[in-house]
Every structure is written in structure tokens, then in C-alpha cells.
Amino acid sequence: MKIYNFSAGPACLPKAVLRQARRELMFYGESGMSVMEMSHRSADYEEIHEKAKADLRKLLSIPDNYHVLFIQGGASMQFSMVPVNLMTEHRRAYYVKTGEFAKKALAEAKKLGGVMVPASSEDRAFAYIPELKKEMFTEPADYVHITQNNTIYGTRYTKLPDTGGLPIVTDMSSNILSEKINVSDYGLIYAGAQKNIGPAGVTVVIIREDLAGKAPENTPSMLDYGVYVKNDSMYNTPPTYGIYISGLVFSHLLKNGGIEAMQAYNEKKAALLYDYLDSSSLYKATADKKDRSIMNITFVTGDAALDKRFVAEAKTYGIVNIKGHRSVGGMRASIYNAMPVEGIKKLIEFMKDFERKA
Amino acid sequence: MKIYNFSAGPACLPKAVLRQARRELMFYGESGMSVMEMSHRSADYEEIHEKAKADLRKLLSIPDNYHVLFIQGGASMQFSMVPVNLMTEHRRAYYVKTGEFAKKALAEAKKLGGVMVPASSEDRAFAYIPELKKEMFTEPADYVHITQNNTIYGTRYTKLPDTGGLPIVTDMSSNILSEKINVSDYGLIYAGAQKNIGPAGVTVVIIREDLAGKAPENTPSMLDYGVYVKNDSMYNTPPTYGIYISGLVFSHLLKNGGIEAMQAYNEKKAALLYDYLDSSSLYKATADKKDRSIMNITFVTGDAALDKRFVAEAKTYGIVNIKGHRSVGGMRASIYNAMPVEGIKKLIEFMKDFERKA
Numbered sequence: 187m188k189i190y191n192f193s194a195g196p197a198c199l200p201k202a203v204l205r206q207a208r209r210e211l212m213f214y215g216e217s218g219m220s221v222m223e224m225s226h227r228s229a230d231y232e233e234i235h236e237k238a239k240a241d242l243r244k245l246l247s248i249p250d251n252y253h254v255l256f257i258q259g260g261a262s263m264q265f266s267m268v269p270v271n272l273m274t275e276h277r278r279a280y281y282v283k284t285g286e287f288a289k290k291a292l293a294e295a296k297k298l299g300g301v302m303v304p305a306s307s308e309d310r311a312f313a314y315i316p317e318l319k320k321e322m323f324t325e326p327a328d329y330v331h332i333t334q335n336n337t338i339y340g341t342r343y344t345k346l347p348d349t350g351g352l353p354i355v356t357d358m359s360s361n362i363l364s365e366k367i368n369v370s371d372y373g374l375i376y377a378g379a380q381k382n383i384g385p386a387g388v389t390v391v392i393i394r395e396d397l398a399g400k401a402p403e404n405t406p407s408m409l410d411y412g413v414y415v416k417n418d419s420m421y422n423t424p425p426t427y428g429i430y431i432s433g434l435v436f437s438h439l440l441k442n443g444g445i446e447a448m449q450a451y452n453e454k455k456a457a458l459l460y461d462y463l464d465s466s467s468l469y470k471a472t473a474d475k476k477d478r479s480i481m482n483i484t485f486v487t488g489d490a491a492l493d494k495r496f497v498a499e500a501k502t503y504g505i506v507n508i509k510g511h512r513s514v515g516g517m518r519a520s521i522y523n524a525m526p527v528e529g530i531k532k533l534i535e536f537m538k539d540f541e542r543k544a
Numbered sequence: 545m546k547i548y549n550f551s552a553g554p555a556c557l558p559k560a561v562l563r564q565a566r567r568e569l570m571f572y573g574e575s576g577m578s579v580m581e582m583s584h585r586s587a588d589y590e591e592i593h594e595k596a597k598a599d600l601r602k603l604l605s606i607p608d609n610y611h612v613l614f615i616q617g618g619a620s621m622q623f624s625m626v627p628v629n630l631m632t633e634h635r636r637a638y639y640v641k642t643g644e645f646a647k648k649a650l651a652e653a654k655k656l657g658g659v660m661v662p663a664s665s666e667d668r669a670f671a672y673i674p675e676l677k678k679e680m681f682t683e684p685a686d687y688v689h690i691t692q693n694n695t696i697y698g699t700r701y702t703k704l705p706d707t708g709g710l711p712i713v714t715d716m717s718s719n720i721l722s723e724k725i726n727v728s729d730y731g732l733i734y735a736g737a738q739k740n741i742g743p744a745g746v747t748v749v750i751i752r753e754d755l756a757g758k759a760p761e762n763t764p765s766m767l768d769y770g771v772y773v774k775n776d777s778m779y780n781t782p783p784t785y786g787i788y789i790s791g792l793v794f795s796h797l798l799k800n801g802g803i804e805a806m807q808a809y810n811e812k813k814a815a816l817l818y819d820y821l822d823s824s825s826l827y828k829a830t831a832d833k834k835d836r837s838i839m840n841i842t843f844v845t846g847d848a849a850l851d852k853r854f855v856a857e858a859k860t861y862g863i864v865n866i867k868g869h870r871s872v873g874g875m876r877a878s879i880y881n882a883m884p885v886e887g888i889k890k891l892i893e894f895m896k897d898f899e900r901k902a
């Protein structure tokens with residue numbers, strides 16, 4: 187049976203990428219060895235590393251005054267690296283509270299400096315993105331942190347706040363490469379790879395050059411963006427195989443129309459599912475319409491026992507990992523770039539069958 | 545041409561492991577997906593995770609009062625995590641200076657607390673392990689840090705110091721799983737995976753349970769061993785694919801006689817090469833005989849131009865990454881577990897041909 191993997195992350199990867207990885211697994215090009223076996227100082231690996239960076243730059247039209255870094259530790263490590271490196275002048279920052287990961291980012295920042303919360307959507311179980319007004323950002327601060335797409339609650343920012351010039355730091359783990367962005371709108375973008383980029387263990391950081399190299403003197407080297415910049419993310423051995431797979435994904439996207447084509451495809455996939463949800467009398471999408479994510483689509487039947495049966499029966503259709511996050515229940519269809527439209531159609535087919543029988 | 549990869553890390557992996565990885569790359573077991581695509585909360589991945597841990601425990605006979613953790617960031621991240629977590633009572637520790645990585649560990653520790661250097665081998669370009677006497681460790685301290693095998697200089701500890709009860713913290717990145725150890729002799733063992741375990745991006749930490757959970761309150765979660773212990777190394781998404789490959793390596797070792805068989809094989813390989821070096825009039829092993837590593841074998845001709853030619857001509861025999869570290873020059877043959885004895889024989893064959901012509 188064909189499996190459609192709706193996991194929130196690690197998540198499905200393009201089949202073409204996996205096929206190429208399989209083809210090259212034991213012997214990469216003329217090297218006579220696996221990418222996993224390559225010295226990170228070898229010419230073969232350096233080419234992989236530089237091409238991955240260059241292709242990501244092309245995909246997102248990253249301006250020259252931004253560095254692209256490959257770091258380890260996921261978004262969770264960025265929750266600490268961001269305040270360590272950026273909370274250096276005013277020693278405080280704004281954190282918008284729009285979900286579990288936003289709260290985690292905030293909690294880690296609080297260990298290291300002052301945190302101000304201009305707005306929260308906790309009052310309605312994070313089902314929306316609160317309105318952010320310029321007047322909310324009048325205190326001196328080093329940056330404004332947002333979680334651009336909220337994986338658990340299925341919401342996303344459809345426009346950026348006017349922060350009155352404060353740099354925006356964004357967690358883009360679950361929506362990077364899914365739609366066009368203007369990198370210049372941000373001070374720093376970070377994203378764990380395991381949703382829309384590649385395997386877990388790689389984190390992409392895109393940082394405006396004036397924000398790197400500001401960490402206090404006694405900062406551990408591995409937490410200092412300046413060290414990554416100076417060493418082209420090779421101060422120590424980087425997660426070479428993960429970067430290689432990420433590079434295959436970047437190259438695959440470029441070959442298939444880049445971000446614009448991807449965005450059109452993602453909007454089409456999301457519309458299919460939301461339209462069906464809105465027309466159904468059994469299912470209910472949980473996020474406010476205006477803030478709906480096109481990557482993580484959350485819905486419920488309103489009956490926890492029925493939700494549980496839904497998740498169990500979905501498996502018989504090859505639909506897996508559709509269960510909502512344990513903190514909210516219900517269902518979540520994570521439909522990242524690599525989820526084909528056939529997966530959405532299969533899901534809707536099952537949902538209709540299930541609704542008929544329910 | 546068959547390639548023998550003498551890289552110091554990332555380094556060669558067992559061919560049987562790579563073959564299995566290739567076989568399973570697109571579809572793991574009955575899951576219908578790649579291990580890279582699996583949710584880290586799925587039953588399939590959890591089994592991989594637990595089996596990797598259990599097999600490592602078996603291989604090293606790790607006692608029950610030690611935790612096995614999978615962390616990201618390599619040994620370099622441990623250079624900071626160790627002092628953050630362990631320099632908590634006396635706020636200082638002993639660091640033995642036996643090479644570049646020992647110096648890096650020391651430098652990171654200095655940022656966080658007091659460092660005492662009981663002995664160093666810097667006077668003779670780190671060509672030996674200094675004698676360590678109990679009288680050197682009389683000051684109050686939280687631990688003694690050693691670098692068990694010095695990748696760049698080709699030395700290793702053949703016995704552990706008597707520290708008068710202070711916990712020994714060891715960087716075993718380049719010799720873990722190569723010879724029998726007694727885990728109870730240590731407070732904490734750490735090792736980047738990319739030499740003798742698996743792909744870069746996974747770090748193994750083996751920590752005595754009383755040493756975990758002592759980090760100060762405001763420690764970033766991702767730097768706190770206690771957080772890894774409490775969450776079975778899944779506080780956030782672990783480097784799942786790297787852990788999977790590491791697990792394949794553990795299982796491969798168990799199937800092939802475990803550490804005892806590996807040690808015998810490694811000693812045989814190293815003896816072949818050292819015996820030849822000692823009998824040669826052209827080449828000279830650089831490390832003191834008593835402290836010779838069986839993982840990294842460093843040698844020179846005494847003529848930098850000739851060394852350079854050696855490295856270049858070696859490639860025509862399929863011998864790659866034999867160049868010494870840029871800080872010392874000469875040659876280095878890294879002969880980790882996965883380097884077959886045929887590789888050593890091929891190297892010696894080339895060395896003899898080269899000597900004849902030189």
C-alpha cells in the first residue's frame with residue numbers, strides 16, 4: 187500500500203531526492219566513498235557545502251548582506267542562541283506568544299534577559315495570530331521574535347508586524363521554502379531542517395551581517411554566530427550528510443520552478459483540504475480563517491472518541507501521522523512541500539468515506 | 545579503482561552498514577517511508593532509538609548507573625557542556641594538555657570557570673602523553689579532563705591517571721569502540737560520532753547518573769544533561785538518521801565479535817603499520833612508542849617536499865586523505881574500526897614502492 191506521511195516533522199521528503207540519495211549512498215560521483223565518509227575538509231564535500239548554500243541563496247533571493255549558516259541543535263538551540271547573540275544592547279526583546287514553540291522560545295530567552303510580550307493568542311487556544319500594532323513596540327529592545335507558522339495550532343502570519351525598525355527574528359521551521367518571503371524584512375531567520383528542508387540535525391540560520399559577531403566575550407564558541415560566519419559553518423565538523431540531503435532538496439526545488447511554483451502548489455493543496463473542511467458537516471478546521479497555515483491543517487470532529495477512530499481508520503488508507511499534537515488532540519495534516527497533491531486527494535477520499543459512515 | 549579512505553573524520557564506515565542503509569533508504573521495514581521521514585515520536589523510530597542505545601550499552605558493558613545520551617554539536621559542544629554542567633561545586637577543574645583538541649576543550653572551559661593544567665606535552669609537539677601522578681590532583685576540583693586519543697598527534701593514554709577520586713571526563717571521539725574500556729573508571733565519556741560510530745552530527749555522551757542534572761537553573765535547556773536524561777534525548781527532535789546509522793554500526797560490531805574482536809583487529813592493523821615504519825629508513829613515526837595510538841598513525845619522511853609528493857602519489861594507489869593535519873604536516877593514517885586490513889597492506893605496498901623510488 188502506498189503510504190502518505192502527514193507527519194509534522196521529521197516529514198516526507200521528495201521521492202526524487204531519496205532516489206538520488208540511494209543511488210549515491212555508497213559511492214558519490216568519482217570519490218569512491220559515501221558522502222557520510224567524506225572529510226569535511228575534502229574538495230568533494232566543500233563543493234556540496236557551497237552548492238547547498240548557493241542554491242538556498244538563489245531559492246530565497248538572499249541579499250549579499252545576509253549570511254547563510256548551517257548549525258546543529260534544531261530550533262530549540264536557536265531559542266538560546268538568539269538571545270545569547272542578539273540581546274546585547276538593551277538586554278531585552280519582544281516575544282509574541284502564538285503557540286507552544288513560541289512559549290518555549292520565550293522561556294529560554296527569559297533565562298538570558300528581559301522578555302516583553304506585546305500580544306498573545308493563548309486566550310483562544312492559539313487559534314489565531316493576534317493583531318500587532320506599531321504602538322506595541324515602543325520600548326527599547328534588541329529585537330522582536332515571532333513564530334511565523336505555528337505547527338501545532340495550524341496558524342501563520344500572513345503579514346509582518348511594523349516593529350518601528352526593531353529587527354524581526356523569526357522561527358520559520360515549519361514554513362520556510364513554502365512561500366515567497368522578502369529576506370530583507372528580517373534580521374534573522376532560523377529553521378530546523380526536518381520539515382521543509384531535509385533530515386533532522388541541520389538548522390538553517392539566515393542572519394543580517396550586522397547582527398552576527400555581537401556575542402559577549404565568554405560565549406561558548408558553538409553558540410556564537412560570529413564563529414559560524416568566520417568559519418563558513420565549519421568551525422567544527424558540520425552535519426555533512428544532512429547538509430548534503432538538504433542540498434539535494436534545494437536543487438530539486440530549483441529544478442521544479444523554485445519557490446513561486448512551490449507556493450502555487452502549496453496553496454492549491456491547502457485550498458483543496460480547507461474547501462472540503464468548510465463544506466463538511468462533520469469536520470471543523472480549528473484555526474481562524476484569516477490566519478490559516480498552508481503547511482499544517484488542524485481539524486476536529488468535535489468528538490474525541492471519533493477523532494481517535496478517524497486516526498486509526500486512516501491508516502487503512504495509507505494515511506499516517508495524521509493525529510494532532512498531544513497537547514491539542516484532534517487531527518493535523520502536515521502538508522509540506524514534499525506532500526503530493528495525490529496525498530491530499532487520498533485524505534479527502536478517506537474523510538468522505540469516514541463521514542458517510544459516521 | 546578501490547579507494548582506501550584514511551580520513552581522520554568523518555571517516556570510512558563498514559561497507560555492510562552502508563549496503564544496509566542503501567537497501568533501506570527509501571522504505572524502512574514495513575513503514576513505507578525512509579528513516580529520514582519518520583516522526584521521532586513514531587513507534588518505528590522509537591525502536592531504532594532504543595535499540596541503538598541498548599546495543600551501545602551491550603558493546604561497552606555500560607553499568608546501569610550510567611545514562612547514554614545522543615546530543616548534537618560534536619565534541620566542540622561538549623567542550624562547553626561539560627563545564628556548564630559539572631563545574632558546579634568547586635567551579636574549577638583539571639585539564640591535561642595533550643594536543644589541539646585538549647587545548648580547545650581547555651579554552652572553552654576557561655570561559656566558564658577555573659582551569660588547572662597538571663601536565664602538558666606541548667614542549668615536544670604533543671608527541672607523548674605526560675606522566676600523571678596522584679600528587680598533581682590535590683586541589684579541590686570538579687573533575688579531571690583528558691583527551692584519550694589525540695587524533696592530530698597520534699598518541700593515546702594506555703592507562704588512566706589516579707585522580708584521587710576526582711571524576712575523569714574523557715574525550716573519546718577518536719577511539720571509542722576501538723578497544724575495551726571500563727566505563728566505571730569514568731565520570732563522563734563523550735565522543736563525536738564521525739570517526740568510529742557513524743555520520744557527523746551525532747555525539748554520544750555516557751554520564752554517571754549522579755553527574756547529570758546539576759546544571760545551574762538558568763542553563764539553556766539544550767546544554768543541560770538533565771534535560772536529555774529526563775527526555776531520553778528527545779527533548780527536541782534528535783538527529784534521527786545519524787542515530788539510525790550509528791545503530792547499524794553498533795549492531796554490526798555486535799554481530800562481529802564486539803569490542804574484543806575489534807580491539808584484536810585494530811592492534812593487528814596498527815602493528816603491521818608500526819612494524820613497517822620502525823623497519824623503514826625513510827619514514828619515521830612521530831609519536832613516542834609507549835603512547836602510540838592504534839587509531840591515528842602519524843609519520844614523516846623528514847622532508848616536507850617529499851611528504852607532499854607522498855600524499856599526491858598515494859592517490860594513484862587509491863589511498864586518500866593521508867595528509868597530516870595542517871598544524872603538523874607529514875602524514876597521518878587514520879585506521880578506525882572500519883578500515884580493513886587490506887587498506888593497511890595497500891598502504892604499506894605503496895610506502896615500499898615510494899621508498900624504493902625516493
